[in-house]
Amino acid sequence: MASSNHAGLNVGNFDNVRVMNPEIITPQRPLPPAGSETFKELYLLGQDRDAWLQWQTEFQNKLQPTVAEQFTEGLVRMARGENLIGIDKISKLEDREAPDEQAQYQTLSKQSSYWQARYPFPYFREIQKWSTERQLNPLLVTALMRQESRFEPKIKSVADATGLMQVLPSTAKWIAPQIKLDSKTINLENPNQNIMLGTWYLDHTHEQYNNNSLLAIASYNAGPGNVSKWLQTLTTKDPDEFVEQIPFDETKNYVRQVFGNYWNYLRLYNPEISGIVAKYSTTHPKLPSQ
Known part of the structure; x- marks a missing residue:
């Protein structure tokens, strides 16, 4: 992400990407190459x-x-x-x-x-609605959601994290009174409710780390206690070096994947970036595999 920024592309950096609201081309269905x-x-x-x-x-x-x-x-x-x-x-x-x-x-x-x-864009309306409400970049929310669940609304982890943004029932219960919601009515398999709660928590992790999206995304995966500990023990101020020094392989890969996803969503669905990228290449460039 940092290197793209140096190339003069308006992709944001870890300190301002949360508040960016890129223009998004509504995805269209492609013509299937097989079938009658x-x-x-x-x-x-x-x-x-x-x-x-x-x-x-x-x-x-x-x-x-x-x-x-x-x-x-x-x-x-x-x-x-x-x-x-x-x-x-x-x-x-x-x-x-x-x-x-x-x-x-x-x-x-x-x-x-x-x-x-x-890199599809299901739940487009719900993502737009709750991203606007929480003042979060909708493409960052989508990038995180792709990594968390591949957009499967009923998927559960071994730890019981549920749905599109993999919200833990205990986290949902903690959030509920803060947004005046009865925790008994929460259904984490409901896409709208899951995105409502997941975006609230992503906003919360951003607030904890002064709106630094690198730390907020790491905290979403590893928990705030671990990120605070790493900030005390890792000496580098360079974001790319910080990611490399994260001691949890799962979180290190998670952060890389989410921001890789973000870049892919930006250059696929934002007309400004996709136009610039197209000029670099006569064909659509190969995106990093995730």
């Missing part, structure tokens, strides 16, 4: 149940799908709300080893529609 005209029309019209049923009758090659079929399967899964499976299928296309399949992947990966499918 009937299926494609149903998919593009948002007739998701009918598109799914039509695709099921056509998609015979489930064990060894072509690149086009696997990308299409990922798109259809995501249209059904199965975002974790969909993103996984689309991401794994880069692992194809046969020369012709790798060539097909390379062609596909030059299209922004491929990367937008890999």
